[in-house]
Amino acid sequence: MEEKQIQPTLYDIVLKKEWSYYTGSVLIVIFAMALCMFGSTWGVSGALGMWGNMFLSLFGIDTKAVFGTDTSTYKFFANQASITDIGILLGALIACLLAAQWKIRNIKHYKQALAAIIGGLAMGIGAKMAGGCNIGGLFSQLPQFSLAAWFFLVFVFLGATVGGKLLKLFMPPVSNKRPNRKRLTAEQKARNKKIQIIAACVIIVLLMIVAFVVAPTYPNAPLLMVIGIGLGYALQRSRFCFTAAYRDPGLTGETKLTRAVIVAFALSTIFFFGKHAGTFGTDLSKLTADNMPGNVINIQMCLGAFIFGIGAVLAGGCASGTFVRMGEGYVQLWICFPFFCLGNAVAGAITKATAGTWFTAGSKVYLPAVFGGLVPALIIQLLALLGLWILAWWWEGKKRSSFN
Amino acid sequence: MAEKYLDCLGEACPVPLVKTQNAIKEMNVGDVLVVGIDHTCAMKNVPDWARGQGYNVEIEEVGDGEWEVVIEKTC
Numbered sequence: 031m032e033e034k035q036i037q038p039t040l041y042d043i044v045l046k047k048e049w050s051y052y053t054g055s056v057l058i059v060i061f062a063m064a065l066c067m068f069g070s071t072w073g074v075s076g077a078l079g080m081w082g083n084m085f086l087s088l089f090g091i092d093t094k095a096v097f098g099t100d101t102s103t104y105k106f107f108a109n110q111a112s113i114t115d116i117g118i119l120l121g122a123l124i125a126c127l128l129a130a131q132w133k134i135r136n137i138k139h140y141k142q143a144l145a146a147i148i149g150g151l152a153m154g155i156g157a158k159m160a161g162g163c164n165i166g167g168l169f170s171q172l173p174q175f176s177l178a179a180w181f182f183l184v185f186v187f188l189g190a191t192v193g194g195k196l197l198k199l200f201m202p203p204v205s206n207k208r209p210n211r212k213r214l215t216a217e218q219k220a221r222n223k224k225i226q227i228i229a230a231c232v233i234i235v236l237l238m239i240v241a242f243v244v245a246p247t248y249p250n251a252p253l254l255m256v257i258g259i260g261l262g263y264a265l266q267r268s269r270f271c272f273t274a275a276y277r278d279p280g281l282t283g284e285t286k287l288t289r290a291v292i293v294a295f296a297l298s299t300i301f302f303f304g305k306h307a308g309t310f311g312t313d314l315s316k317l318t319a320d321n322m323p324g325n326v327i328n329i330q331m332c333l334g335a336f337i338f339g340i341g342a343v344l345a346g347g348c349a350s351g352t353f354v355r356m357g358e359g360y361v362q363l364w365i366c367f368p369f370f371c372l373g374n375a376v377a378g379a380i381t382k383a384t385a386g387t388w389f390t391a392g393s394k395v396y397l398p399a400v401f402g403g404l405v406p407a408l409i410i411q412l413l414a415l416l417g418l419w420i421l422a423w424w425w426e427g428k429k430r431s432s433f434n
Numbered sequence: 435m436a437e438k439y440l441d442c443l444g445e446a447c448p449v450p451l452v453k454t455q456n457a458i459k460e461m462n463v464g465d466v467l468v469v470g471i472d473h474t475c476a477m478k479n480v481p482d483w484a485r486g487q488g489y490n491v492e493i494e495e496v497g498d499g500e501w502e503v504v505i506e507k508t509c
């Protein structure tokens with residue numbers, strides 16, 4: 031077999047060719063930092079829970095009394111997570127269309143629908159219990175020197191390991207039959223490409239109109255929308271996936287995404303070091319129990335992360351991943367989405383019932399307070415991440431050499 | 435030299451790569467595996483993995499967002 035070398039065109043380079051994972055790390059950190067500067071830290075699953083509650087309240091359920099979420103004051107354009115979530119979906123859709131790679135990606139076996147439903151419910155419940163998904167519970171917290179995020183990482187990894195075992199039950203059977211579809215001719219490809227690019231442009235124009243309409247009432251909304259779309263575009267184009275980072279080492283031995291996520295953590299850690307130094311002072315003189323960042327470490331959080339990990343592997347994407355895949359036209363994740371919302375809403379009953387019990391007893395641990403300042407915490411955290419990066423790199427090599 | 439097709443259309447990560455690894459394990463050196471993929475992540479991680487193993491890899495976009503990854507097990 032000869033290796034064909036086709037010269038990429040300008041279009042391929044600008045709009046089509048996938049970016050490296052590290053490009054994704056850098057851009058995602060930049061967009062997440064922008065969210066931090068202009069709004070609050072990036073979160074994804076909160077909005078899903080709100081939508082689930084709104085859906086349930088259609089059936090006359092008093093969601094505030096039952097699940098502890100008041101939907102009456104919710105406004106889409108005043109809610110950062112809602113805007114950025116839809117932005118991620120649209121950003122991925124636009125990226126996919128501009129690359130002329132959009133299609134409806136249908137499931138081919140009922141087991142995939144089953145995995146999506148179970149995975150969606152598990153992710154929804156897990157994210158509610160853990161106080162966030164891969165983003166809110168991990169990516170936006172670990173760089174803020176919160177020990178809770180390290181616990182999240184350990185338990186989500188354990189959950190993904192269990193999920194990887196369960197996944198075998200939901201895999202569609204191996205088929206070696208080539209599906210009977212016509213290959214597109216060059217003219218058909220060119221025509222489809224034109225249609226997809228035009229569709230992307232129409233969506234962009236419509237979004238600009240929406241931005242202008244809502245801007246007077248919600249001045250922050252257009253900017254948040256742009257950042258959300260940027261996140262979606264970067265996630266899609268670089269094929270970035272937070273779930274793969276802790277799922278693939280055990281399942282396939284691949285750790286390229288693991289290392290890219292670790293680099294994203296490290297870059298983000300440096301950003302938050304600066305931000306926290308400004309807020310708390312490098313000697314932490316302005317740190318109080320009230321303004322301490324991060325989640326409380328308790329059994330509920332650890333169990334939630336574990337359940338979330340199982341769900342993310344079964345469904346084929348975490349919360350942000352679900353929005354990216356939905357934008358790309360994956361039926362499996364469109365099935366997953368409503369169950370994520372419902373699971374997240376219903377799990378409100380768990381968090382409500384267990385509040386104040388041993389299940390939620392614990393405390394926040396802010397690492398700079400443990401290590402005696404922000405500078406030692408920064409050094410220790412970066413060294414820990416470097417250690418993980420080397421471990422991941424070594425693991426991939428080991429799995430590779432033992433494959434044949 | 436045998437050629438085998440593996441249908442991974444409509445499947446999300448990590449299923450395509452797991453199936454590819456299982457298929458390659460059962461193949462002889464010199465055999466070719468053609469993996470049908472429409473998952474944008476799998477069209478990156480399947481070739482990435484196969485190249486890292488030292489195999490010859492070729493990607494052809496056969497439709498909009500649909501690829502055939504041709505892997506020759508060279509070692």
